[in-house]
Amino acid sequence: MSGEFELIRRHFTRTAPAGMLGVGDDCALLSPSADATAVSTDLLVEGRHFFPDVDPRALGHKSLAVNLSDLAAMGAKPTAFVLGLALPLPRVDDAWLSAFAAGLFALADAYGCPLVGGDTTRSDTGTTLSITIFGSVPAQAALRxxxxxxxxxxxxxxxxxxxxxxxxxxxxxxxxxxxxxxxxxxxxxxxxxxxxxxxxxxxxxxxxxxxxxxxxxxxxxxxxxxxxxxxxxxxxxxxxxxxxxxxxxxxxxxxxxxxxxxxxxxxxxxxxxxxxxxxxxxxxxxxxxxxxxxxxxxxxxxxxxxxxxxxxxxxxxxAGFDHFPMPVxxxxxxxxxxx
Amino acid sequence: MSGEFELIRRHFTRTAPAGMLGVGDDCALLSPSADATAVSTDLLVEGRHFFPDVDPRALGHKSLAVNLSDLAAMGAKPTAFVLGLALPLPRVDDAWLSAFAAGLFALADAYGCPLVGGDTTRSDTGTTLSITIFGSVPAQAALRxxxxxxxxxxxxxxxxxxxxxxxxxxxxxxxxxxxxxxxxxxxxxxxxxxxxxxxxxxxxxxxxxxxxxxxxxxxxxxxxxxxxxxxxxxxxxxxxxxxxxxxxxxxxxxxxxxxxxxxxxxxxxxxxxxxxxxxxxxxxxxxxxxxxxxxxxxxxxxxxxxxxxxxxxxxxxxAGFDHFPMPVxxxxxxxxxxx
The missing domain is CATH 3.90.650.10 (PurM-like C-terminal domain)
Known part of the structure; x- marks a missing residue:
């Protein structure tokens, strides 16, 4: 039993809903659907999107909230999400991870949007989070x-x-x-x-x-x-x-x-x-x-x-925030x- | 017209296949499917998964290849993928990005797996890539x-x-x-x-x-x-x-x-x-x-x-590679x- 897998198991493994295959295989499986699947992905980078001393519970909430917001803008109903975590060693800490997971799962539960897969890796620099979220919407009803x-x-x-x-x-x-x-x-x-x-x-x-x-x-x-x-x-x-x-x-x-x-x-x-x-x-x-x-x-x-x-x-x-500003x-x- | 959007447009915008809504809305839309959707996500972090002086064309190839490999292990047929890019300023460079995109799209085209969405952000440290890939497989046929x-x-x-x-x-x-x-x-x-x-x-x-x-x-x-x-x-x-x-x-x-x-x-x-x-x-x-x-x-x-x-x-x-080694x-x- 290794540290990485134990850490994932402890904080991020939950039973997948009926019809879905969740954390613990090469892929998650989402059930067939008569609706279109709306997909959005966001990266959150320490020092750009959150402060190094951020409340981990708030960070867990916000990383999922910004993705749910993309589904909202499409008129899509949340279905599931996957999480990528690049963590420097000081973050591989039970208190930090459990607060992060608490904020994340409280919002996921409120919107019926389970975590079904992910990837965890070490980072030698800051923390980077990646969430890809899925929702369902009849293609003709999607708000474009x-x-x-x-x-x-x-x-x-x-x-x-x-x-x-x-x-x-x-x-x-x-x-x-x-x-x-x-x-x-x-x-x-x-x-x-x-x-x-x-x-x-x-x-x-x-x-x-x-x-x-x-x-x-x-x-x-x-x-x-x-x-x-x-x-x-x-x-x-x-x-x-x-x-x-x-x-x-x-x-x-x-x-x-x-x-x-x-x-x-x-x-x-x-x-x-x-x-x-x-x-x-x-x-x-x-x-x-x-x-x-x-x-x-x-x-x-x-x-x-x-x-x-x-x-x-x-x-x-x-004109708003631009990650790579050029002359306007x-x-x-x-x-x-x-x- | 801002730098970030121009950069995305130049290197990563392609026409989405029929039935899919691609780059340029809040979400991508994947067509309804009678099969299950296999989903896998991977983070690639500079200094952990690739060297800072990596050939960007090889990096583009490998970042998609490791995700296609997860679909392969599930017996799933590639459908589409989304890409997250956290880039330090020296990477916001036409030559680097165009070589990265060339390696990425050559493999995507070979497997009929279009890029349908993504997120680009600045990083103050190293480059981090996040790919989430989708495939289709009849749920009963999936290799678990x-x-x-x-x-x-x-x-x-x-x-x-x-x-x-x-x-x-x-x-x-x-x-x-x-x-x-x-x-x-x-x-x-x-x-x-x-x-x-x-x-x-x-x-x-x-x-x-x-x-x-x-x-x-x-x-x-x-x-x-x-x-x-x-x-x-x-x-x-x-x-x-x-x-x-x-x-x-x-x-x-x-x-x-x-x-x-x-x-x-x-x-x-x-x-x-x-x-x-x-x-x-x-x-x-x-x-x-x-x-x-x-x-x-x-x-x-x-x-x-x-x-x-x-x-x-x-x-x-x-016992193989562990990102967070603990005593075994x-x-x-x-x-x-x-x-």
Whole structure:
């Protein structure tokens, strides 16, 4: 009995659901399905996506939550997931792994999404997590990025900006204009570390939303993907974007920077025909989350962001988070379409 | 247009096959299937699984090959895969990425296994690759680890030990008893860097093999998993394990160390009823690979390794590769069952 296998057995082996073959063979087996299988994969890298001293329970939660969020954006029902763990020796620690597993499995159990396979390896540098998640959705009902049409409303769930604000405070950015940093961090940190994936909303939007995406890199950048895939433009009212009291208390440029440009929100941004407004509101209520109209799709070009008075917003945040930044054409009040 | 998206577009975006939604949405969509979906995931970490100066084309090949090998061990037909890339800035380089993509896609095309999604992120340390692969197999035909029965033959495909020998030479181990290191490395390096997954053999063994596994951690350790899952023991003849001329030229203890303990072989080890010998030989011939009988399953306990004269082998290699080694009970001539 070796250390690696014992460690996997102790923390990550569970009985696979009926019809599935789980951890402990060369492959997991997912049951045949009449629906399409939605697949999403995410890497989480220490120092990029989480701090070295992260609460392992929160890390377990968030690594699965960001993948569930991708299923939500597709209108898919979670089925199962596989986990890759590259661990430096200090992480091969019962307390750390058991807290990580507790956070991971609490969310997995809440969404009926079992762990069915994985890979564990040593890393000589930091911790890297890889999760690939599976969901089921009738192919015709899947919410794609490409379905937005001129005239559609643009909606967003929940509030935006808290995770970005919390991250700036944790990173020690000195110029963030808040008086009581500890109080603001306490109010916003949950959004960064314990995001709640909008799976129920995604399911409720089947047949209703024309396009959807989850906000991982920032509203402007992610909405830009929807518009590019749909071949449309949009007009977005910056002051209609819903924010928490903590973000609302910021000066306008900072408020917009966090709400429009901030990543890690894991809310859904979606489009729907204007005549479906009442049904969208009902779907959101059924899913237990707020949904707010923030703009409208048009024939374009590009994404035009205006303030409450209809004037172009001059100090737009950069186009979201980019892991490999390259020079971007700076066009005040307008973003180039991504593709 | 940002650097990350441009980089993905340039090197990794291809048109998804009919019925699949590929790179460029929140999830990929795999078509409904009457068969079960076999899923396997692997992490490859720089410094653990490949050298920093690895040929990127070989790395692209090998990262997919090790996953195809898991499908082969299950008797599954490759369907599609997703790729996670955590890259330090020096790797965000057109020449490196295009060579990596060339090696990856050449193998993907050869096996009809398209890339349908992924995730790219920056790493501040080394390169980490994550691949999750999908295959299809009728659930009843899947080759599991748990099907071996007393009386079954134990078989292995190809030859074992070359990859381990090449790795020892590349690591500069000074005590490897070879006269001409360069010549031996030239003869064995291909097995380490360009493994050929035994997908055709896995398919040919459906309905024929009682259990199968691919040899990634070493024959003794991987066969141990089959025996543990099947609740059996086995007697294995060390001198029947097929080796290349380079490994055959080593002194016996070294030959056994490489062939029985060496990882990264990506050959199949499988069991089949004795009465199926002729059909196994035909299946291997059809798949274009040698298959050699190396022992027999029995009621146990444990795995007993003997030499050509039937005597216990005294200097068994350690039980394969373990990423998190812990003290192992040293039982000469016998390995504890893994679980």
């Amino acid at each position: 990025r490409s379905g937005a049409r001129p005239g559609d409303d643009i909606w967003v769930s929940g509030t935006l900006g808290d995770a970005d604000l919390a991250l700036r405070l944790l990173l020690g950015e000195r110029d963030v204009p808040v008086a009581d940093r500890a109080a603001v961090l306490a109010a916003t940190r949950g959004a960064l570390e314990w995001p709640e994936p909008r799976v129920a909303l995604g399911l409720a939007l089947r047949g209703l939303a024309s396009a959807a995406i989850d906000i991982s890199d920032g509203l402007l950048q992610d909405l830009g993907h929807v518009l590019a895939a749909s071949g449309c433009g949009a007009r977005l009212c910056a002051d209609d974007v819903p924010v928490s009291p903590a973000v609302a208390a910021l000066p306008a440029p900072w408020r917009r920077r966090c709400a429009l440009g901030g990543g890690d929100a894991y809310e859904l941004c979606f489009t729907a025909p204007a005549e479906a407004r009442a049904r969208v509101a009902e779907a959101a209520a059924r899913a237990g989350v707020a949904a707010t109209r923030i703009g409208a799709v048009d024939a374009g070009p590009g994404l035009r962001v205006v303030d409450a008075g209809g004037m172009p917003v001059p100090d737009l945040p950069r 054409d700076p066009a005040a009040g307008s973003l180039p379409e991504t593709s | 680890r748990s099907g071996a029965r007393p009386g079954d033959d134990i078989w292995v495909s190809g030859t074992l030990g070359d990859a381990d020998l090449a790795l020892r030479l590349l690591l500069g181990e000074r005590d490897v008893p070879v006269a001409d290191r360069a010549a031996v490395l030239a003869a064995t390096r291909g097995a380490l860097e360009w493994p050929e997954p035994r997908v055709a053999l896995g398919l040919a063994l459906r309905g024929l093999a009682s259990a199968a596994i691919d040899i990634s951690d070493g024959l003794l350790q991987d066969l141990g998993h089959v025996l543990a899952a099947s609740g059996c023991g086995a007697r294995l003849c060390a001198d029947d394990v097929p080796v290349s001329p380079a490994v055959a030229a080593l002194p016996a203890p070294w030959r056994r160390r490489c062939a029985l303990g060496g990882g990264d072989a990506y050959e199949l080890c499988f069991t089949a009823p004795a009465e199926a010998r002729a059909r196994v030989a035909e299946a291997a011939a059809r798949a274009g690979v040698a298959a050699t009988r190396i022992g027999a399953v029995d009621a146990g306990p444990g795995l007993r390794v003997v030499d050509a004269g039937g005597m216990p082998v005294p200097d068994l290699p350690r 009970d040293p039982a000469a001539g016998s390995l504890p069952e893994t679980s």
